[in-house]
Each structure stands twice: as C-alpha cells, then as structure tokens.
Amino acid sequence: MSLLRSARQLLPGTADYAPLKRSWKNDLIAGITVGIVALPLALAFGVSSGAGAAAGLITAIVAGVVAAVFGGSNVQVSGPTGAMVVVLAPVIALHGMQSLALVTIMAGVIVLAAGALKLGRAVGYIPWPVIEGFTLGIAIIIFLQQVPAAFGVPAGDSTNAAVAAFQSLRNTDFSTLFWPLVLVLIVAAIMLAAPKIHPQLPGSIIGIIVATLVAGLAGLPVTRIGDLPSSLPAPSVPYFDPGLVTALLGPALTIAALAAIESLLSARVAASISDTGPYDPDRELVGQGLASVASGFFGGMPATGAIARTAVNIRAGAKTRASTIVHALVLLGVVYLATGPVGQIPLAALSGVLMVTAFRMISPATLRSVIGSTRADTVTFFVTAVITVSFDLIQAVEIGIVVAAFFALRSLVKASGVHREELPGPAQDGDEQIALFRLDGALFFGASERVLERVSAIRSVHVVIIRMSQLQILDATGARVIAELVTALERRGITVLIKGIQERHLKLATHVGVLESLRHHKHLFAELEPAVEHARSHVSRARQQTTTARTRGMS
Incomplete structure (x- = not known):
C-alpha cells in the first residue's frame, strides 16, 4: 500500500493546475x-x-x-x-x-x-x-x-x-x-x-x-x-x-x-x-x-x-x-x-x-x-x-x-578537543591526584588520536574523570579510542570514571566496549558531583593504604 502511495506521489494530479482558473x-x-x-x-x-x-x-x-x-x-x-x-x-x-x-x-x-x-x-x-x-x-x-x-x-x-x-x-x-x-x-x-x-x-x-x-x-x-x-x-x-x-x-x-x-x-x-x-x-x-x-x-x-x-x-x-x-x-x-x-x-x-x-x-x-x-x-x-x-x-x-x-573535517577536528578542568567546589586535600578531562565537539576518526595522546600523557594521578556530556559527535573509531584509553590507564593503576554519556551515544559505547573497559560498572556516572565524590574516596582510600603500608614497614 505504501509503495502504491509513493508511486502516486511521483505522478501528475489535478492539484498541479488548481490555481489555473485565477x-x-x-x-x-x-x-x-x-x-x-x-x-x-x-x-x-x-x-x-x-x-x-x-x-x-x-x-x-x-x-x-x-x-x-x-x-x-x-x-x-x-x-x-x-x-x-x-x-x-x-x-x-x-x-x-x-x-x-x-x-x-x-x-x-x-x-x-x-x-x-x-x-x-x-x-x-x-x-x-x-x-x-x-x-x-x-x-x-x-x-x-x-x-x-x-x-x-x-x-x-x-x-x-x-x-x-x-x-x-x-x-x-x-x-x-x-x-x-x-x-x-x-x-x-x-x-x-x-x-x-x-x-x-x-x-x-x-x-x-x-x-x-x-x-x-x-x-x-x-x-x-x-x-x-x-x-x-x-x-x-x-x-x-x-x-x-x-x-x-x-x-x-x-x-x-x-x-x-x-x-x-x-x-x-x-x-x-x-x-x-x-x-x-x-x-x-x-x-x-x-x-x-x-x-x-x-x-x-x-x-x-x-x-x-x-x-x-x-x-x-x-x-x-x-x-x-x-x-x-x-x-x-x-x-x-x-x-x-x-x-x-x-x-x-x-x-x-x-x-x-x-x-x-x-x-x-x-x-x-x-x-x-x-x-x-x-x-x-x-x-x-x-x-x-x-x-x-x-x-x-x-x-x-x-x-x-x-576542509570540513579539518575544521571539525580544530573545534574538537580535550580540556583539563579544575574540580568543582572548594579544593580538598588530595585533589591534585584527580584529573578531570572534558571532551568537546566531535570524537571521530579524524580527532580521536589527539585525545588519546593528551589523556594518556597524564602522570602522578590516581583517578581520571572523563566528561562526555559536551561531546556532540561520536563514531565507532572515537568510541574505540575511549575504550583503549580506559584500558591503558587502568593497566597503569589509574582508576577511570566516565561521566555523562549521552543517550544517543550509549548504545555505540556499549557495543564497542567502553563500559566493559571500566573497572566497575559503578564507575559510570550521570552527574559530575557524585563522580568527583567517588574519585575523592578512591584517593582517600589509596592514601590510607599507603600510610598503613609505611607503618608496617617501620614496625
């Protein structure tokens, strides 16, 4: 029926000459x-x-x-x-x-x-x-x-x-x-x-x-x-x-x-x-x-x-x-x-x-x-x-x-990027061990390599938070780069938290393995404040473990 309707739309009709009387x-x-x-x-x-x-x-x-x-x-x-x-x-x-x-x-x-x-x-x-x-x-x-x-x-x-x-x-x-x-x-x-x-x-x-x-x-x-x-x-x-x-x-x-x-x-x-x-x-x-x-x-x-x-x-x-x-x-x-x-x-x-x-x-x-x-x-x-x-x-x-x-891709790459941000609210002890990155614009095959290099180069931190709520375009290459980035950081002992994956990107991110690369399914957050609070708890726990290990060593 829809095929017949489509065919009729391609054929002449009396409506073509409706204004002809005037x-x-x-x-x-x-x-x-x-x-x-x-x-x-x-x-x-x-x-x-x-x-x-x-x-x-x-x-x-x-x-x-x-x-x-x-x-x-x-x-x-x-x-x-x-x-x-x-x-x-x-x-x-x-x-x-x-x-x-x-x-x-x-x-x-x-x-x-x-x-x-x-x-x-x-x-x-x-x-x-x-x-x-x-x-x-x-x-x-x-x-x-x-x-x-x-x-x-x-x-x-x-x-x-x-x-x-x-x-x-x-x-x-x-x-x-x-x-x-x-x-x-x-x-x-x-x-x-x-x-x-x-x-x-x-x-x-x-x-x-x-x-x-x-x-x-x-x-x-x-x-x-x-x-x-x-x-x-x-x-x-x-x-x-x-x-x-x-x-x-x-x-x-x-x-x-x-x-x-x-x-x-x-x-x-x-x-x-x-x-x-x-x-x-x-x-x-x-x-x-x-x-x-x-x-x-x-x-x-x-x-x-x-x-x-x-x-x-x-x-x-x-x-x-x-x-x-x-x-x-x-x-x-x-x-x-x-x-x-x-x-x-x-x-x-x-x-x-x-x-x-x-x-x-x-x-x-x-x-x-x-x-x-x-x-x-x-x-x-x-x-x-x-x-x-x-x-x-x-x-x-x-x-x-x-x-x-x-030229359009080049402009899109220039408009896209990764930016390190300060943590929201008053600074707390141990915040220097947390890196917050915001992904902007588009993460696709033309821009993903730069994101990978920038975040992978981070040193002397225990937790990395990746904000994706401002990301407008995400393709399979970009999603795969995020998965590889999370895996590489986790392998170095750095906990990765992801905040704000948009609903339209969630299926692709799941299929490519972004969520699977996280250490725990609770490391995916919808809001920034809980993510920062969770990151601080990780830093606090790491400090306690370090202090305990030193105490045992001295004894």
Whole structure:
C-alpha cells in the first residue's frame, strides 16, 4: 500500500493546475515570453553540441512539455542547456550522430530510476562553493566553445574546449574574420542594452533579428543555420548496438548526473524566489528522466531544468506549469510556421547569444561572496572551476566535494578537543591526584588520536574523570579510542570514571566496549558531583593504604 502511495506521489494530479482558473492569463503571457527567450537558446545549444539546431528545437518542445507535466516544480522550464552541451559535444564528435538518440534515452532512464529510488534530495549534500565553481567552469567552457563560430573558422580537433579554442584561433583565416565578429558584437550589444531600456525586452531575439537582417541585406559571407524541419518528426526507436551501448554507458552516467544536479538546483532556486509552492525533488527527477527519454525518441538531446529560462518564467508572472506548456507550444509554432526565416540566422549570431549567456552565468556578487567567505571555500571554489574546465565535469564535482569534505573535517577536528578542568567546589586535600578531562565537539576518526595522546600523557594521578556530556559527535573509531584509553590507564593503576554519556551515544559505547573497559560498572556516572565524590574516596582510600603500608614497614 505504501509503495502504491509513493508511486502516486511521483505522478501528475489535478492539484498541479488548481490555481489555473485565477492565473491563466499570467501563465499565458509568461509562456509566450519564455518561449521567445528560449528560441535562440534552443537553436544555439543545438548547434554548439554538434546535434544541430533542429535537435535543440525538438528538445525544447518535447522535453519541455513532458517535464512540465511530470516534473516536480510548478514553474521549472526544461530544455537544452549549456552544461549538457559541454558533455554532449565530445560524445557526438567521437561516436557520431547515431549516438545522440541512444545516449539521450540511456541518460533519461538513469535519471528516471534515480527519481523512482527517491534519490532526489542527494543534491542537498553538494556544498555551495562546489556548485558555484562548477557553474563558473561551465560558463567558461560555453564561452570557449563559441570561439570557432564567432571567428568563422572550423572547430579544433580537441575535446577540451580550451584546447579546441586555441586550435581554432591558431588556424584562423583573417580574411574571413571581420564579418562574423561584427555579427557577434551586434548581438552582444543589443542583449546587454535591452534590459537597461526595459526589463521585459527579449534582447536575444532582437539581436538575432537585427544580425540576420544585416547579414541578409548586406549579403555577408557567413555560415547560416540552414534547413530546418517544417514539422515535428515522428518518434522512432534508435538502432540498438550492444557495442555502442557499452561505449556510451560512461557518458550516459555523466549526462544523467548533470541532468539531475542542474535540474534539482534550478528547481530549488525557483522554489526560493517564487510563491508557487515547494518542489518535489524525486518527482522532478522522474519528470526530467521521462523528458530525456521522449526527446531521444524524437531525435532530440538530453534535457535539464534551465535556471535562466525558469527565472524569466517566474518574473513574467507564471503560477502553474501551464506556462511551461505554452512555452513549448510557442516553439512548436515556430517549427510549423517559421522554419524558413529561422534557417537564415547566422551561426555567429547564435554564438553571440551564448557568449553573453555565459557571461551572465558568472555573478560578480556571487564571486565576491565566495572569495570573501573563508579560505577553504575559496580553494574549493577555484579547484572545482579549474577541474571543470581542464578535465571532466563529474570529476570536478566529485573532487570539489572531497576538497570541501577535507576542509570540513579539518575544521571539525580544530573545534574538537580535550580540556583539563579544575574540580568543582572548594579544593580538598588530595585533589591534585584527580584529573578531570572534558571532551568537546566531535570524537571521530579524524580527532580521536589527539585525545588519546593528551589523556594518556597524564602522570602522578590516581583517578581520571572523563566528561562526555559536551561531546556532540561520536563514531565507532572515537568510541574505540575511549575504550583503549580506559584500558591503558587502568593497566597503569589509574582508576577511570566516565561521566555523562549521552543517550544517543550509549548504545555505540556499549557495543564497542567502553563500559566493559571500566573497572566497575559503578564507575559510570550521570552527574559530575557524585563522580568527583567517588574519585575523592578512591584517593582517600589509596592514601590510607599507603600510610598503613609505611607503618608496617617501620614496625
């Protein structure tokens, strides 16, 4: 029964459209607005990935509708994105266009499975500096990928964006350089100026229209998009080649991880900046997985939630997922009514759109926040960004998390420790024979050795009291160190009393042998005063025994 209830939570329902009676006008306007903004991005990302402008347009339409209906966010806009282009371009270059549909469907199935297995909240464990460093690296790669089209030269052979950009520049034919750069500058200037004139002006569309008119009227010798399908292609099952499936498994896992991370981050940001209700991370993964599967059957690319288009959707007044469906219908109208004019768009103009988009992905305020926070966060941020650009996207996230975890553990170790304290109340004769230690913070595999060294070094005492009431974190290694410490002190004839083991640590301490290592079960105390009183009684008894032994020796 619970399994059926969980499955129902991942499926669409009438509650998704409950506010539509009141918000349909806002949703309609928002859908049209974001559709206009999404058109040049869909075309540009399709071209930049090597899949072609048509694939980008198909992805925005098919995946946009499926993710809107099945996804976990009420205002998320899905389609081709820069991060996906970065990882997809080398796959198509290496395995050819026949790999596009197959890797898209494979990645979609993996994301779908992640949602069904309730793994949606895992993105919450990715540290903020890692996310921002990854975003910076993606922005740099997107910018570098546009260099060949912006300069009107073929792309370099390398799968690394920085190396490929350098190869393109090295082989630049300066006789063909001027006009593509002019078109890039026209688009960039209009996109940067449009928001200053009016926040709702679609600068990318205006820039592309102006650049296309300039190229057409002046007869400029620049490369254009070319022919586009005048209708949505019929769905088809890609050719199943076991060898190709094996070769694409690694890239599919990478694409799936990127799709999950980017979509969940986008949905989380959307929920924080809008009043359209929370998002369901597991349902979002199911929706994005289905969207990529559907896109693959229609010849499209893998899809993810797109934060830039989602933000436009929210600012335009979207309240329900109907706005995202309208956005896809606007793009569908372009396919059936305007493929001729769209095919005349110069590739350099699309490069200008993506260069400005990449530039806008880098927030100066965010950079200042990260760099001005802590040295550990700054190092994590730059390490993630450098590895993203230089090596691999998923490796960048993995290494970034490891670096962040290292610094977090180091901070935890520094905040943890063992402190010797004075005994409470007025001093009594023999108190110098009692050592009271307080354990603070966390006692785990990274900090336990220091505690062992500090307490083991104690000399000239009869009783050691270990206070554990302030200990917040205790793992098996830390508990075992306490057991070894007690055993070592008892072996030296030092009585050990333990005070204040928290209830949540008691089971672990018992299982690892902390209580068993004590000389007597009554050496475990809940309060400090009885522990100190018991310690003083031990010292007093030891002194009496010493005095008696001396008396006998003298007699």
